Amino acid sequence: MPNDPKHGGPACPRCGYDLRGAIDTWQEACPIEGICTECGLRFAWREILSSRFTMPHWCIEAKRGALAVPRQVAGTAARTWWPWAFWSGLHMTHLTRWRRLALYYGLLLVILYLMFAGSHAILAWSYWHRLASNRSYTVTTSGWPVVMQAGLTPFSNRSVGFFKASNLGRWPYQTPLTLVKVYWRELPPSLLLPLAMHACCGLAFAALPVTRRRCKVRWSHIVRVNLYGYALLFGPFAMTILAVGAQEAPLPSGIPMSLAIFTWILFVPWEICWWSVATSTYLRMPHAWGVGIAVVMIGALLPLTVAARIWVAF
Numbered sequence: 001m002p003n004d005p006k007h008g009g010p011a012c013p014r015c016g017y018d019l020r021g022a023i024d025t026w027q028e029a030c031p032i033e034g035i036c037t038e039c040g041l042r043f044a045w046r047e048i049l050s051s052r053f054t055m056p057h058w059c060i061e062a063k064r065g066a067l068a069v070p071r072q073v074a075g076t077a078a079r080t081w082w083p084w085a086f087w088s089g090l091h092m093t094h095l096t097r098w099r100r101l102a103l104y105y106g107l108l109l110v111i112l113y114l115m116f117a118g119s120h121a122i123l124a125w126s127y128w129h130r131l132a133s134n135r136s137y138t139v140t141t142s143g144w145p146v147v148m149q150a151g152l153t154p155f156s157n158r159s160v161g162f163f164k165a166s167n168l169g170r171w172p173y174q175t176p177l178t179l180v181k182v183y184w185r186e187l188p189p190s191l192l193l194p195l196a197m198h199a200c201c202g203l204a205f206a207a208l209p210v211t212r213r214r215c216k217v218r219w220s221h222i223v224r225v226n227l228y229g230y231a232l233l234f235g236p237f238a239m240t241i242l243a244v245g246a247q248e249a250p251l252p253s254g255i256p257m258s259l260a261i262f263t264w265i266l267f268v269p270w271e272i273c274w275w276s277v278a279t280s281t282y283l284r285m286p287h288a289w290g291v292g293i294a295v296v297m298i299g300a301l302l303p304l305t306v307a308a309r310i311w312v313a314f
Ligand SMILES: [Zn+2]
Pocket: 012, 013, 014, 015, 016, 017, 036, 037, 038, 039, 040, 041, 216
């Protein structure tokens, strides 16, 4: 069966109600559509009964072999930014594969780490290049050790060696600590805010007193919507990391950071779209846009209040 009823038989995909009783009433023919008597959900019986209606190939939860995983990670993350495409493909009838979701976020974190390491390599190389191209100094060491160490150990302050610049003395291969402080000291708290906001949106959705209970939505569906939504943050995080690396690179100043800020501004309306489309298309609940706006407003208010209190305290 495509869903995961506790009793091992066909069940309503939204509330988990046992549908075996409805099937027992079929004598000579079966209907195309059914309605759950518990939560009122309309569904196509083919989705409940046939394993042919499996989840879409682009989704990370579809088991397509190891070679397909990179394409699935890209396909799933890209569709997160177009929730209409995402939720029209993934349905409540599709069994949730939590391990595949864990793999998805593990790989997204690996990509972010590699970007972070690359960003540090660019910072360190740009600094080395600035000294090497300045005629006042003579830099005696190649730039490769600088790039290698800053990229391989972006979190470390220890340097395995030093490059020498006349009149300036020795400089570590590692990203200069001053640059790390300049670009990363202010950013982590502001990056935590949208993370907390998305988590609070999930809590706000779970706490919706009337709409959610009337529709008897199972917790696992809300957790699934919330978890997939975290990928909305991947774009802004990635742009911020790239923008930090580009600050010392010979690029038109300000453009990468402006792009990063633009993606953060887009995050809030996209968060509303995410929850609203998931409410209507995936959970098939009424008043979807009202629910989406309410969830994001409540979700934003809590972390902003905490941040404001911390800011006032300091
Ligand atoms: Zn139901």
